[in-house]
Amino acid sequence: MKRFFQSSYLVIILLLMYIPIFVMMLFSFNSSSNITDFTGWSFEWYGELLNNSPFLKSITTSLFVAITSTIISIVIGVMAVVGLSRLSVKRQSRWVSIANIPLINADIITAVSLMVVFLILGFNFGIFTLIAAHVSFNVPYVIITVMPFLKRVDKNIISASEDLGSSPFQTFFKVVLPILIPSIITASAICFSMSFDDFIISYFTGGDQTNVSTFIYTAKKIQPYINAFGTLLVITIFMAILGYNIVKGISYSAEKKRNAVKKGEYKIKKINGYENKIELNNQIIESETRKVKTKNIINLIKYRFLLLRIRIVKNKNYYARVSKLEWKIEVLNKKITREANAQISHDSLVYKVNNLKSKLENELNKNKSEKIEAQILKLEKRIEKALDLIEKVKHETSVNAEKAREIQEWIEELKTDLVNKEHGEVYIKKSKQKIINLTIKRQEILDGKSKRKLNGSLIKLNQLKHTQDEELVILFINLEDLKKRVFKEVPLVLHFDSAHSWDEVSNSSELTNKRVELLEAIKQSIRMENEELNLKIDFIKNEETILKNKYFPSNDESGYSKGKSYIQRTWKTFATIFILITSFGLITTAYVMNNIYDIVIGNWGSYIDPIVIKKFEDKYDVKVNYQQYDSNEILYNKNITFRYDVMVPSDYMAVKLAQDNYLMPIDWELVNKYNENIDVKVNENGIVPDGGNGAIDKAWFDQVQESEIINEDIDINSTLAAYAAPFFWGDVRIAFNTQNKSVNNFLAEQKITPDEKGSIDSKELSWNILWDAAEAGLNVALNEDPKNFLMYGLGKNGSVNPSSDEQIETATKDLKKLIKYKSVGLYTDQLIEKVQTGNFDVAVLYSGDLVSSTYTWMADRDLGVDTPPPFAQGYVGKEVDGITQVTNQWTDSMVISNNARNTELAHKWVAFILEEEIQKLQLDYSGYRVGLETENSKELKFEYPFLDEWFEIAKEGEAFKYNEKYDDKIVEAFNEIRASK
DSSP, rough: HHHHHHHHHHHHHHHHHHHHHHHHHHTBBSSSSSSSSOOOBBHHHHHHHOOHHHHHHHHHHHHHHHHHHHHHHHHHHHHHHHHTTTHHHHHHHHHHHHTHHHSSOHHHHHHHHHHHHHHHTTTSSSHHHHHHHHHHHHHHHHHHHHHHHHHHHHHHHHHHHHHHTTTHHHIIIIIIIIHHHHHHHHHHHHHHHHHHHHOOOHHHHHOOOHHHHHHHHSSSOOOOOHHHHHHHHHHHHHHHHHHHHHHHHHHHHHHHHHHHHHTTOOOHHHHEEEEEHHHHHHHHHHHTEEEEEOHHHHHHHHHHHHHHHHHHHHHHHHHHHHHHHHHHHHHHHHHHHHHHHHHHHHHHHHHHHHHHHHHHOOOOOHHHHHHHHHHHHHHHHHHHHHHHHHHHHHHHHHHHHHHHHHHHHHHHHHHHHHSSSOOOHHHHHHHHHHHHHHHHHHHHHHHHHHHHHHHHHHHHHHHHHHHHHHHHHHHHHHHHHHHHEEEEETTHHHHHHHHSOHHHHOOOOHHHHHHHHHHHHHHHHHHHHHHHHEEEEEEEEHHHHHHHHHHSOOOOOTTTTTOHHHHHHHHHHHHHHHHHHHHHHHHHHHHHHTOOSSSEEEEEEEEEHHHHHHHHHHHTTEEEEEEEEESHHHHHHHHSSOOSEOOOBBBHHHHHHHHHHHHHOOOHHHHHOOOOTTOOOOTTOOOOOOOOOOOEEEHHHHHHHBBBOOOOOOOOOSGGGGGGGGEEEEEEEOOOOOEEEEHHHHHEEHHHHOOSSSSSGGGGOOTTHHHHHHHHHHEEEOOHHHHHHHHHGGGGTSSSSSSSSSHHHHHHHHHHHHTEEEEEEEEEEEOOOHHTOOOEEEEEEEEEHHHHHHHHHHTTTTOOOTTTOOOEEEEEOEETTTOOOOOEEEEEEEEEETTTTTTHHHHHHHHHHHHHHHHHHHHHHHOOSSSOOOOGGOOOOOTTTTTHHHHHOTTTTOOOOOOOOHHHHHHHHHHHHHHHO
8 A cells, every 4th residue: 555655646646636637627618607517518607607797897907907017026026136136145134034924924915015105105005015015925925936047057158248348237137137037037927926816915905906816705605607617718728838848849859850860869869779770680681591480489579578678677666776885885874883893983972071071160151161061061971872772782692692602512512412412414504504504593693783783784785786697698688599490590592592492593594594683673672772772871961960050150251150140140039029018018908998987886796797798888888897795794894994995784784884985875866867667755854765656666675765874964854865876675485395304304293394395484584593503413504794794693593683792692592502503504605505405405585596596406417497496485474482483684775975986877777677677587597576566567477486575585584684782792692602603
């Protein structure tokens, strides 16, 4: 097993590296939107990638930032290296250590510190801060990559350049820089890759700039088109590496050819081969015989086997075994010498200690006395080791002497026995041999164990050194012998001689002449073959002459050789510069074109169909900068570093934004103007009530109306209704995987019976079922959002919002008991993936996620519309101990920033999203309910009828309220519970 791992180590490592990449490439062709369950082959996600404009913009941003930051980092880094090289070694080491701090510092610390610095300096977060941040962590990579190369530059070369009159500028660009080019290329590759896939620092300093990593992280879940992007990226990198190696190979071949021409060895192997063939042909002509291979299969097999055997013997790793034995002999010699000189070493150390003690008695300086005492202490430790070694040697010597004495007595007994008694010839012979063996053994014992091993190793080494040569000599002798049987010399006119006997030919002048003619014809054909070979040799030599004139032109009349023209010398450099500048120009142009935008939209990741954005851009001939975030808190913090135009926060965060004066009231008359199907009525207080046909869903409005805003500066209204327009809304559900028999048994034990559409009456469901399911060993998947997680405990008291510290403490203790079960897991948007694949027993997730995931589960299996639901679901509303438990009913609303770039365009966006066609696209894309209540909106149906019922909102739901006092405590409690897991 050990040998297997030693021989397969590299293969195992490569498999660990590349298997995930191959899996990603495989799933890029998956026909399902599920990224963990392969259902069929399709190119759908490559088309989705090309049509996803926000993601394509993030790729452009990543490329532009990576290239720009790499160029700036290379310039700064190389300048820093040149400057550091002129310092003393000590000062240089200190500055390099300081420069390397970003490399060992945690990325999160670097990101936060840069964000704070930019805030203090008053910078607007965007492309400038993003590039500056990337340069800050790229420069150290340039320094540590280029510095070793510069240290290897011979200073004599620089001195010679200066002596020949070069300025420092010329010396750097014509002498130093060409030497540093390989390290600069390496540093550029490192900087580009580090910048292209950076996430943490970009996340904190990017502002309105979203690179690829940030886009992927803030997406609601890993979308399949990301696999397609990864596959294209891997293919691009592979083709770049392949192309580089091809160019490198061609360049190497050209240089090899040039050197061969210079040395006069151009195609020397071919020439030698042709000349050997000519010589062989001449020998055939002279001897009138040729060698032919025997048809004896046994001899041919023996010959091939013998050649293989010779190759194996030549490739045997004798040198490693010889080196190992030589190292062992060296160690044994040192050990024998150390044991032999143990007493001398001891006496020398004792002498040194006595001298130091005498010196110590006369020393008055305290510091020097302490140093002498330390030296004495070290020497005394060495004396102890020497004494131990002396005792060990004495003990071993005495033991060996005793053993030798016993063997000597045995030898004397054998000799006495042979003298005093008469024995047979065989016995006498065996006894004498035994005496010889015992004498040898006695001497080995007296020499000691180390010397015995040394002698054995020397014998093995001597044998090993001669083994390969002897074996090869024998094999080559056998090969030569076998060659005589395999290759036989036969006359050139073998067929003629076989057809006629020698007597017939000698007695017939006609046959003799015919034989001579045939022999001459064969010789002539061989001579013609030689002429062809000579022509080939001449052709190669002519080719060599042409190349020599090309590579090494002859001297002109003045005696100076003609060098290459300026164009010949510089065309490659200028071509490379042109390609680089053109590429950078194209990337810059693409970046600029994609970042000339009219409106910035901030939304949850993957909560909007990219087609919707494209339709809005086409309708109003504008550009949209679509930004994603993954939590309400991140959205709030991003408002500090840059500004959105339209945002989609959840209910409690929208209240906080309005209370902190980040929002402006929505002008519904302007929205009505740009959406003819909307007829929202606004009263004198600015509140948006139910306006009837074409109005906002009254249930949504009633919920938003309950969200109070407490701020004396706001006099327009005290509720969120004045600031919010509906985007999505829903509730938090419990789903049961009824495909699993254990889940059905559990529901039966709980006396819970789903109807034919998979719905469970809310009066049958309470949050207690999570604890019961965990105790039953079911796989329970919970939403990791702090507010939702605490809701499982708080909702038992009839409200999802805490009213006292005691309620939070009680819920915390309760949830710690739940989380301790091994079958209970916390998940973010991975919950969607688990439901899509059916990899759960009980799950708590948002209603829209449940609807879309169930739809995907059905579609991946090509199930018909009449298929019964695969899962059971319901929201909590059961009365327990006189308290009706509740679930979270949430709203994600569109709000407009109070410093929006274009207020009218922001209202156009709100009106556009509320169009029925767009609402249909959003429903199909996300599975979430929208806040419109129109005749047509009621006709928005799912392909599977049971999903229409699942689409309804919880009647007993309650929204999370913004409460600064308890919100922080909820987060602290959640962290405490998660840490206990």
